[in-house]
Amino acid sequence: MSHDIAIVGAGMAGASLAAAIGSRARVILLEAEDMPGRHATGRSAAFWSETYGGPAVQPLTTASGATLRDGGYLTPLGSLHVGRAEDSAQIERLLGDFAGSGVDLSPVDPATRIPGLRPEWVRGIWEPSCAYIDVAALHADYLAAARGAGAVLRTDAALVAAERRDGLWHLETRAGPVEARILVDAAGAWADEVARIAGAAPVGITPYRRTMMQLRTDPPAPSGLPHVIDINGRFYFKPEAGGRLWLTPHDETPSIPCDIAPEEWDVAVAIDRLEKVVDWRVAAVERRWAGLRSFAPDRAPVYGFDAKVPGFFWCAGQGGFGIQTAPAASRMAAALLLGQGDMPGGVDAARYAAARFSR
Structure with a gap:
């Protein structure tokens, strides 16, 4: 049976796109693993932040907010960006980067929100x-919606070869x-490996290891601790049950x-940085894991048809923000892919076009 669209990857990007396409095309999802979501999706730090990923990503995140809230996927947390006196320029840059964006940011004394904060952390x-x-x-809901619209999910289906003949991918x-x-x-x-198999020029999608751990302190x-992130990007932490x-x-x-694993050195570095922020003692590292966050050279995601290979569509480079942007990004990608449908409000699809990397 021939399909209209074959999506390689059934993680959040592929699943949300298949759901957004719905019944408008015959879709097959090709997942290399024995189940979807084993890699980046299944190892997410699981928070939604309008500033995460920077100004280039924020329109997609903000445009996704209503869908996520209305669907009951979000639970209030709040985020506190912290710095020392010498980090004032970075604090002001954050405020400037999002001025006029509609993202609510306000200066606070971080000590009022983080018990045990060490005294040098004065900016928030x-x-x-x-x-x-x-x-x-x-x-799970995206996969269910895709299946309900007729999409086929095939697991253990890593792409081995691809050839385009007479307007059809074989x-x-x-x-x-x-x-x-x-x-x-x-x-x-x-993503770049799949592009090479299909004869498309890689755009420079680079995977990076991100280490996470669960601590008992x-x-x-x-209770009530927010998500706390260093203004210089050297750590973040958030409360769990x-x-x-x-x-x-x-x-x-x-x-x-690859199926990435954490390094003990990175676990030790994280604990050392935490202990320089708060006076809590780390009683135990209960769990540790790592995931791959994949970025294009300019750190913005890549959506759209390849400039040189007909019928090849990029949906890649989502970094650590692919989940929080999924509702708007999938709607945008489906509109580009099918040539029909409305774009999410406030989103400029040209900013994410694959053609920006064509040579």
């Missing part, structure tokens, strides 16, 4: 809209052959696409 910016996001429910996968008019690259860390993470804390050193170590 409060971002009240930041929220927990139920990643598992969102991903794909070889680990699960057998597939034919489709359009091939969508939503393969996350493997003494005293336990305080049972008084636990999720912490990252905000590392970005280039990696090959």
Whole structure:
């Protein structure tokens, strides 16, 4: 059976796009693993922040907010950007970057919101809209919506070869052959590899390791603690159930696409940075994991048809913000892909076009 669209990757990017396409086209999702969401989607730090990813990403995040809130995927959290006196320029830059964007940011004394904060951390910016996001429910609902609209999900179906003949992609996968008019690259860390298989020039999607851990602290993470992020991007932490804390050193170590694992050095660095911010004692590291965050060279996501290879569509480079932008990004991508449908308000699709990398 021939399909209209074959989407390589059934993580958040591929699943949300398939759901946004709905019944307007015959879609097949090709997932390399035995189940969708094993990599970036399943290892998300699970928060929604309008400033995360910077001004280039914020329109997609903001445009996704209503859908996520109305769907019950968000739980209020709040985010506190913290710095020392010598970080004042970075604090002012954050305020300037989002001036006029509609994102609510205000200077605060961070000591009023973080018990045990060490005295040198005197600068703070409060971002009240930041929220927990139920990643598992969102991903599952997108997959269910896609299936309900007729999409086919094929697992253990890594792409092996791709050839375009007479306006049709002839794909070889680990699960057998597939034919489709359009091939969508939503393969996350493997996006450039999929492009090479299809004969498209890679755009420079680079995977980076991000380390996360769950800690038990003494005293336990305080009730009402917000998401706390260093203005210089060297750590963030957020509370979890049972008084636990999720912490990252905000590392970005280039990696090959793989089933990434954490490094003990990064865990130690994160704990050292935390102990320089608060006077809590780390009683135990209960869990540690790592994920790959994949970026294009300019750090903005890539959506749109390839400039040189007909029928090849990019849906890649979502970095660490692919989940929080999924509602708006998938709607935008579906409109570009099908040549029909409304764009999300406040989003300029040209900013994310794959053609910006054509040579």
